[in-house]
Amino acid sequence: GAGVSQSPSNKVTEKGKDVELRCDPISGHTALYWYRQSLGQGLEFLIYFQGNSAPDKSGLPSDRFSAERTGGSVSTLTIQRTQQEDSAVYLCASSLGRQETQYFGPGTRLLVL
Amino acid sequence: GESVGLHLPTLSVQEGDNSIINCAYSNSASDYFIWYKQESGKGPQFIIDIRSNMDKRQGQRVTVLLNKTVKHLSLQIAATQPGDSAVYFCAERAGGADGLTFGKGTHLIIQP
Numbered sequence A: 001g002a003g004v005s006q007s008p009s010n011k012v013t014e015k016g017k018d019v020e021l022r023c024d025p026i027s028g029h030t031a032l033y034w035y036r037q038s039l040g041q042g043l044e045f046l047i048y049f050q051g052n053s054a055p056d057k058s059g060l061p062s063d064r065f066s067a068e069r070t071g072g073s074v075s076t077l078t079i080q081r082t083q084q085e086d087s088a089v090y091l092c093a094s095s096l097g098r099q100e101t102q103y104f105g106p107g108t109r110l111l112v113l
Numbered sequence B: 001g002e003s004v005g006l007h008l009p010t011l012s013v014q015e016g017d018n019s020i021i022n023c024a025y026s027n028s029a030s031d032y033f034i035w036y037k038q039e040s041g042k043g044p045q046f047i048i049d050i051r052s053n054m055d056k057r058q059g060q061r062v063t064v065l066l067n068k069t070v071k072h073l074s075l076q077i078a079a080t081q082p083g084d085s086a087v088y089f090c091a092e093r094a095g096g097a098d099g100l101t102f103g104k105g106t107h108l109i110i111q112p
Helices: none
Strands: A005-007 A010-013 A019-024 A031-037 A043-050 A065-069 A075-079 A088-095 A108-112 B004-006 B010-014 B019-025 B030-038 B045-051 B056-058 B062-067 B072-077 B086-094 B106-111
Touching: A005 A088, A010 A019, A019 A088, A019 A108, A031 A075, A043 A065, A043 A075, A075 A088, B010 B019, B019 B030, B019 B086, B019 B106, B030 B062, B045 B056, B045 B062, B045 B072, B072 B086
Parallel strands: A010 A108, B010 B106
Antiparallel strands: A005 A019, A019 A075, A031 A043, A031 A088, A065 A075, A088 A108, B004 B019, B019 B072, B030 B045, B030 B086, B056 B062, B062 B072, B086 B106
């Protein structure tokens, strides 16, 4: 079946602009995660959604980052007033339920000039 | 703080040989461990996982070993193939946590 999909695959923006990144989880998966992968680094957990419950935002690096998940499916990660240090690959993962195996999408490569 | 790390940033093996990628973790509360493979320009691909009530788990050509006494995790790949070339990440999750904590990765290079 279809895996996790993300769009856009690449995004170039200017410092100070807002960006929105989209994630479509695997159908039927109730849990959705966002991670950030900076150049040469491992993955950093950002935020977790489980069904319609309040998200776990413990990994968000600043208040410029926010995410929402509409209808328990598609999620959007928004970065406001982007900075150069926000340049990274943003990865989305989903799992069948809480604490189940996480499957990743291809990521969105964000470059802030 | 608690962390997950890898001993070797780069591992080079001959095609057909077995490879072992090691990982150390420090969070004694971790009860779930997982290995991912990431090829250039792609997202991490699930390989195998193991829960803390086990010390070994086998998949197709891969085996994960967990030694809770010394907080060590390893991934063994049998008869490596060119397609195994990638960066391998170990990750752990503490009991009750939602997100995974990843190590920095090991780059596995398969030489012909």
